[in-house]
Amino acid sequence: xxxxxxxxxxxxxxxxxxxxxxxxxxxxxxxxxxxxxxxxxxxxxxxxxxxxxxxxxxxxxxxxxxxxxxxxxxxxxxxxxxxxxxxxxxxxxxxxxxxxxxxxxxxxxxxxxxxxxxxxxxxxxxxxxxxxxxxxxxxxxxxxxxxxxxxxxxxxxxxxxxxxxxxxxxxxxxxxxxxxxxxxxxxxxxxxxxxxxxxxxxxxxxxxxxxxxxxxxxxxxxxxxxxxxxxxxxxxxxxxxxxxxxxx
Amino acid sequence: xxxxxxxxxxxxxxxxxxxxxxxxxxxxxxxxxxxxxxxxxxxxxxxxxxxxxxxxxxxxxxxxxxxxxxxxxxxxxxxxxxxxxxxxxxxxxxxxxxxxxxxxxxxxxxxxxxxxxxxxxxxxxxxxxxxxxxxxxxxxxxxxxxxxxxxxxxxxxxxxxxxxxxxxxxxxxxxxxxxxxxxxxxxxxxxxxxxxxxxxxxxxxxxxxxxxxxxxxxxxxxxxxxxxxx
Numbered sequence: 217x218x219x220x221x222x223x224x225x226x227x228x229x230x231x232x233x234x235x236x237x238x239x240x241x242x243x244x245x246x247x248x249x250x251x252x253x254x255x256x257x258x259x260x261x262x263x264x265x266x267x268x269x270x271x272x273x274x275x276x277x278x279x280x281x282x283x284x285x286x287x288x289x290x291x292x293x294x295x296x297x298x299x300x301x302x303x304x305x306x307x308x309x310x311x312x313x314x315x316x317x318x319x320x321x322x323x324x325x326x327x328x329x330x331x332x333x334x335x336x337x338x339x340x341x342x343x344x345x346x347x348x349x350x351x352x353x354x355x356x357x358x359x360x361x362x363x364x365x366x367x368x369x370x371x372x373x374x375x376x377x378x379x380x381x382x383x384x385x386x387x388x389x390x391x392x393x394x395x396x397x398x399x400x401x402x403x404x405x406x407x408x409x410x411x412x413x414x415x416x417x418x419x420x421x422x423x424x425x426x427x428x429x430x431x432x433x434x435x436x437x438x439x440x441x442x443x444x445x446x447x448x449x450x451x452x453x454x455x456x457x458x459x460x461x462x463x464x
Numbered sequence: 465x466x467x468x469x470x471x472x473x474x475x476x477x478x479x480x481x482x483x484x485x486x487x488x489x490x491x492x493x494x495x496x497x498x499x500x501x502x503x504x505x506x507x508x509x510x511x512x513x514x515x516x517x518x519x520x521x522x523x524x525x526x527x528x529x530x531x532x533x534x535x536x537x538x539x540x541x542x543x544x545x546x547x548x549x550x551x552x553x554x555x556x557x558x559x560x561x562x563x564x565x566x567x568x569x570x571x572x573x574x575x576x577x578x579x580x581x582x583x584x585x586x587x588x589x590x591x592x593x594x595x596x597x598x599x600x601x602x603x604x605x606x607x608x609x610x611x612x613x614x615x616x617x618x619x620x621x622x623x624x625x626x627x628x629x630x631x632x633x634x635x636x637x638x639x640x641x642x643x644x645x646x647x648x649x650x651x652x653x654x655x656x657x658x659x660x661x662x663x664x665x666x667x668x669x670x671x672x673x674x675x676x677x678x679x680x681x682x683x684x685x686x687x688x689x690x691x692x693x694x
Contacts, residue, residue, distance in 0.1 A: 267593050293596040300597040306590040310612045319608075320598030327600070327608050373599060 532638025579621020
């Protein structure tokens with residue numbers, strides 16, 4: 217994944233003003249945005265996904281321009297071809313597991329699934345060991361199962377990149393370690409590059425790759441390591457050694 | 465019993481049928497426009513949102529006679545829309561059951577609109593975002609995510625709208641008049657009977673109306689309870 221990004225966005229509320237002004241680029245298959253809560257990581261991810269339009273700047277993914285304020289270009293989220301995994305998974309509560317996974321494969325206004333789409337869903341569910349739960353409601357699933365469903369749903373359309381927004385923070389610690397590995401290996405198996413947001417050094421250790429350090433709406437440092445756990449150990453040392461102003 | 469049938473029940477069937485025809489048509493219209501308006505008002509980037517919301521609420525607070533008068537001005541024989549309807553489709557809404565349906569539709573509209581707005585605002589935005597990132601266009605997001613998640617609220621508003629449409633009196637009287645067999649709905653027939661001192665008939669119609677409304681509420685309650693948990 218070749219991501220070039222340079223964006224500015226000012227958010228105002230009654231109490232305060234937050235200015236995000238970041239730029240970085242990476243050619244790696246794994247990018248990790250690391251920093252304290254409120255440093256602008258999620259805002260950046262939403263800009264890449266097309267859910268938030270920056271005030272100024274440019275976003276380019278694999279040579280394709282997704283956003284360019286100067287040219288007035290803002291590719292809508294549905295045409296960006298990036299998968300998104302939300303912190304709370306955002307599974308559709310009114311649809312079964314299989315229909316959640318197949319949501320992006322549906323055709324027409326009502327999203328009908330043709331035979332090929334149904335086969336793809338079955339294949340993905342099998343890959344994640346969820347075949348027995350295909351007809352279940354997402355409300356009945358455990359945290360780990362929900363995450364698997366969210367992952368499959370995002371990967372079903374074979375996106376150019378998968379964006380993960382603090383995906384493991386809602387899980388209990390033992391499950392977290394397992395899901396971390398599972399998500400990374402699944403993305404690797406399907407050949408999907410990842411852009412991960414986190415404030416957990418262990419996530420950095422698992423995913424490795426290019427680490428972008430965020431602090432108060434700015435990029436403080438960009439370091440490239442080997443992808444996956446090979447480079448992850450060094451990446452973890454880097455983020456642990458960093459002093460963030462938010463932490464005093 | 466046969467006497468009772470011929471004296472009270474049979475004459476009541478005409479206004480009852482008319483009431484159902486008028487109120488169901490009105491509710492269908494209120495539902496269509498109310499869901500659309502409620503959805504538009506639930507969007508945060510909608511310009512002039514609160515002003516439009518006030519406008520949509522207006523029929524709820526205006527006296528029905530005022531609404532009836534507006535309708536008469538707009539849809540009457542010399543009204544802008546009245547002339548247009550007459551020239552294009554050859555129909556007139558004055559003194560017709562369609563006119564009664566329009567009046568009931570306008571007064572019932574805010575109930576659907578309000579309920580729909582609240583229901584759509586209650587839909588987690590992340591779910592809509594997720595649908596967009598999965599390639600769904602805005603129409604598809606609405607049909608596949610927003611509406612299925614908001615439909616309970618929309619339905620409860622629709623039930624209220626139906627009840628309101630059935631009881632509509634003032635605006636209906638202004639535009640459609642009180643013509644037995646043509647525009648005389650139950651509420652108008654009750655007024656007529658009471659005015660003319662036909663107490664038995666009035667009492668019978670009142671009980672009939674109450675029964676229909678109770679049945680409606682029970683049915684809607686059951687319907688809402690039976691729906692799958694979301």
